[in-house]
Amino acid sequence: MHLVVCIKQVPDTTNVRINPETNTLIRAGVASVVNPFDMYAIEEAVRIKEKLGGKVTVLTMGPPQADAVLREAISMGADEGVLVSDRAFAGSDTWATSYTLAAAIRKIGDYGIIICGKQASDGDTAQVGPGIATHLDLPQVTYVRKIHEIAEDHIVAERMLDEGSEVITCPVPCILTVVKELNEPRLPSLRGKMAAKKAQLIQWAAKDLDCDPKGLGLDGSPTKVVRIFTPPPRGGGEILAGEADAAVRALVEKLKDVVIATSK
């Protein structure tokens, strides 16, 4: 089976610091990493390949330096990396992003299962996976936590809903978006690292894709950001001092009204 994994390069939040004076993100020197949820997507694709045979293609849209995340995926066992990169894509919202990725997947062609992380840690929308599914007219299973059965022509997957879990059977081709519970991503092997270093990545620009330029980038994005601001810093920060029982009583006094109003 040909598995396609869509991944995104995001700032590594473990290193993000907040400037206490301006309350803005300090981005200088912050490394970029593979979006955490995408690691589970890569791992699952490699596991399916190991079971059924076939190949794993990783796909990302981003600036030229996003090739780093493709190489990381190859070091984990993916076979091929495709970077979709063009200035024409700048300013894409989730509509334009899913349109562009769908066009790239169409060009890849003989895909079976497409796997995405549930959402990216910078935008947190969870919209691109279902968006690609719709552009390609494919069925989807979102929030996948477990795969019960996998074959060339269908998959049985379990997804997390707010009230419980649902087991779904779905024909291939289809799209999955995955959560952390699914697996534990492997560390790259030495051989994988060598392969990643040597890999010839495929790079496509807007002109290489069969798509309408009006659907790309800022022009192809129905949503527009009009203002970005930092939320007001949290006030308070009151430490209730004293012995544990005195501090607890002081806390209950503070919370009393809200607790009575909200607990049933």
Add this chain to the structure above:
Amino acid sequence: MTQEPIKVIADKCVGCSLCVKSCPFGAVVLENKLAVIDLTKCTLCGACVQACRFDSIEMVAKTAEQKDLSLFRDVWVFAEHHEGKINTITYELLGKGRKLADDLGMDLCAVLLGKDIKSRTEDLIARGADKVYVIDRPELEYFQDEIYAAVLIEVVNKYKPNIFLCGATTVGRSLASRVAVKVHVGLTADCTGLDIDPATRNLVQTRPAFGGNIMAAIISPNHRPQMATVRHKVMKESGVDSTRKGRVFVEKIAEALLQSRAKRIRFEKDVSVTVNIAEANIIVSGGRGLQKPENFAVIRDMADVLGAAVGASRAAVDAGWIPYSHQVGQTGKTVCPKIYFACGISGQIQHLAGMSSADIIVAINKDPDAPIFKAATYGIVGDVMTVVPLLTAELKKLLKK
């Protein structure tokens, strides 16, 4: 040569570097006391345009063809339910939707999909809906991505709403995106603020990004309906007025749209959950400071007394002390309760990303330097295993349990 989508006006730029600091993508640098934008990094988010005090950065939006948007009327709400019981997020959407509809002088409508669901329409009208569109079919008994999306696309194209809101639930997020892509409109995820701009009558949608470290205000000026998913517990529920009158429209849907390739085999209710973490008013969360899995009992006891949901940090989930469905934070769930108790949780940035919008945060940790105290409204420095049982006892007294 195509025109650059964003440019610095050299005559106006004074080299103050405000824009450099404002850029979330590190795309602006100063060269010879002049701001220079690296277009390979720039995502045209507009943060620098806002930050500049000298109007020296210009974003050139191509003038989109003007569409007649006056045909699009009414504010719609997706009435999410589970096995016929309307979810509280629906009432929150109706609360906000009522205000938006009144500001625009339009009707508030609910769209309800299900099986044997007609009896629920009165509830939606009592909660503020002027009209309810009902699609009652056996195929709609529970949420199925393809069928629900096909039905919504059909009714949205037929009635042309101006605004369409869904809950930012697993169902809402899986569904709204399919509808927005097919109808070709904008969709803003996980909004925490919705207002009508009095000048343009556009819906201004505010949402957190980068784990809540920045907020973005977003509009969809040339597309209708303006779609948004809305975070739990941010909007106030509408009240109940059983004397309200409304109209019910029962929609017929072509059989062809009621086919799904993906099919449910079974559904299992999560038995470890008594209160849904996303809908909870109060969440009691435990972390590594609990030391061992048995000690989670003190968290559960306190949650029981409060009728609260049980949450956990990533460390506690990864240690296998509690299922993943309880994890709060970047790789877990984002929550917004009235009170969040962080017990034995150090407060790494990934955890804060999931709960920092709670109204009140209470931190209990024995390490006075733990970062959680910086985010907390109230803090107690002490051992969780001592403080939490004392707190549970006091709360029991307060609630006379």
